[in-house]
Amino acid sequence: MKPGYKQTEIGKIPEEWEMVRLGEVVNYSKGRKPNIILEKHEKSFEPYLTAESMRTGVFNLWCEIDEDVIKVKSNDIIFIWDGSFSGDVFTGFCGVLASTMVKIDPRQNNLDKKYLFYFLKTKFKLFNSTTTGTSIPHISKSIFTSLKLPLPPLPEQQRIAEVLSTVDSAIKKTAEIITKTQALKKGLMQQLLTRGIGHTKFKQTEIGKIPEEWEVVRLGSVAKKFISGGTPSTSKPEYWNGKIPWMRSAHIKGRFVDWGEKYISEEGFKNSATNLVPGKNILVATRVCIGRVAINKIDIAISQDLTGVVVDKDKVNFEYLYWTLLYFENTMKSWTQGSTIKGVLRNDLQNLKLPLPPLPEQQKIAEILSAVDEKIEAGRKKKEKLEQLKKGLMQDLLTGRVRVKYEA
Structure with a gap:
C-alpha cells in the first residue's frame, strides 16, 4: 500500500x-x-x-x-x-x-x-x-x-472545493460565451440572408424584401440532382461492417459530416436502396429530424431519412446554400406530411424558394457565418475539455488519490 x-x-x-x-x-x-x-x-x-x-x-x-x-x-x-x-x-x-x-x-x-x-x-x-x-x-x-x-481535514475540504469551483466557473463562462455567439449567429443569418452586405436598395418578393441585385430561385434550379437513400437489411450481417460510410439523419450534429455513422459492404450497397452522395454537397433530413442540414465532406451513402442535394457550383456556393437551407429549416418542418412516418415531399423540397446573391457575395456571406460557427465549435470543444478535466479532478481529489496543498 x-x-x-x-x-x-x-x-x-x-x-x-x-x-x-x-x-x-x-x-x-x-x-x-x-x-x-x-x-x-x-x-x-x-x-x-x-x-x-x-x-x-x-x-x-x-x-x-x-x-x-x-x-x-x-x-x-x-x-x-x-x-x-x-x-x-x-x-x-x-x-x-x-x-x-x-x-x-x-x-x-x-x-x-x-x-x-x-x-x-x-x-x-x-x-x-x-x-x-x-x-x-x-x-x-x-x-x-x-x-x-x-472526510479530509476542513482546510483540505475547502481547498478541494476551491479547485473544483474554479473549473466550474470556467465552464460557466465558456457556456455564456457560446450562448452569446449563438445569438450573434442567429442575428447575422437574419441580416445577411435577407439584406446581404452593403446594399441600400431592396425589392419586395414572394419570400420578403431582398436586395435589388438578388434573385429568388427554386432549390431545384441550383441543384444538378436530388439523391434518395435506403438502409441495407440489418438481418444480413454481410451487408455491414464494410468500407462504405453510411448514415441516417440523426447523425447530423453540426455543419459537417466527415465520417460514417456506420459502414456498409459493397454487397449491402448493391442490394439496398441506398445511394452515394458525392463529397462537398448538401444533406437534408426529409423524414426523421426534418430540417437538419449538413455539408458532407466525404462521399457517403445515405438512409431513407435523408435527401442528397448535388449542388450546381456554377450557380451557387455550396456553403452559402447550407446556411440558406438552415435558415429555412422551419419552413421545411411546416411541410411535413404523413401519419405514422412524417416526411417532406421531394417536389416541395425542389420548389423551396431561396434568395440568391451573385456568387462573390454568396462566398462572403458563407465565410462570415462559417467563422462565427467555428468560434461556437471551438467554445464547445473547450467546454467539453473542461468538463472532462472536472470529472477527472473529482475522481482524484474526492478520494484522496491526488492531494492538494493547503494551510493547516
Whole structure:
C-alpha cells in the first residue's frame, strides 16, 4: 500500500482522513408546497424552485412565503428526493423548495458545504438507480443515510472545493460565451440572408424584401440532382461492417459530416436502396429530424431519412446554400406530411424558394457565418475539455488519490 494511506470500505484513503456515514454529519429538510403559486412575479413573492427550473435556468413559478415553506440561500445544497431526477444536486439558487426536494445542512463545523456538494454530485447514479416506489420514485432513506463519506481535514475540504469551483466557473463562462455567439449567429443569418452586405436598395418578393441585385430561385434550379437513400437489411450481417460510410439523419450534429455513422459492404450497397452522395454537397433530413442540414465532406451513402442535394457550383456556393437551407429549416418542418412516418415531399423540397446573391457575395456571406460557427465549435470543444478535466479532478481529489496543498 502507498505510504500515508489506509484501507477502508470504499478503498484506500489518506491516513488523516476520516470515514463517516452521511446520516451522521448532515441534516435534511424536505420542501413543502406553498399555499399560493403564481405564474407571474408579485412583490414579496419568491421563486418556486423545481428540478426542471434549476436544470434549465428558466423560472416561471412564484410563491408567497408562509411559515411552512423551506427557503434556501445561494450557498445551500438542494437535493432532489422524488421523481425521475432523484439524486441530482444543486447549489447557487435562492427561493422556496418544491415538495420533491430537500435542503441539506452539515451538522458540524468540520464539513464544508461546497465539498459536500461536489461529493454528492459524484453519487447521482447510485441514488437514481436505487430509488423506491412504483409510480413516483423516491430516494432510499437507508442508502442516503448510510452512504460512506470520506472526510479530509476542513482546510483540505475547502481547498478541494476551491479547485473544483474554479473549473466550474470556467465552464460557466465558456457556456455564456457560446450562448452569446449563438445569438450573434442567429442575428447575422437574419441580416445577411435577407439584406446581404452593403446594399441600400431592396425589392419586395414572394419570400420578403431582398436586395435589388438578388434573385429568388427554386432549390431545384441550383441543384444538378436530388439523391434518395435506403438502409441495407440489418438481418444480413454481410451487408455491414464494410468500407462504405453510411448514415441516417440523426447523425447530423453540426455543419459537417466527415465520417460514417456506420459502414456498409459493397454487397449491402448493391442490394439496398441506398445511394452515394458525392463529397462537398448538401444533406437534408426529409423524414426523421426534418430540417437538419449538413455539408458532407466525404462521399457517403445515405438512409431513407435523408435527401442528397448535388449542388450546381456554377450557380451557387455550396456553403452559402447550407446556411440558406438552415435558415429555412422551419419552413421545411411546416411541410411535413404523413401519419405514422412524417416526411417532406421531394417536389416541395425542389420548389423551396431561396434568395440568391451573385456568387462573390454568396462566398462572403458563407465565410462570415462559417467563422462565427467555428468560434461556437471551438467554445464547445473547450467546454467539453473542461468538463472532462472536472470529472477527472473529482475522481482524484474526492478520494484522496491526488492531494492538494493547503494551510493547516
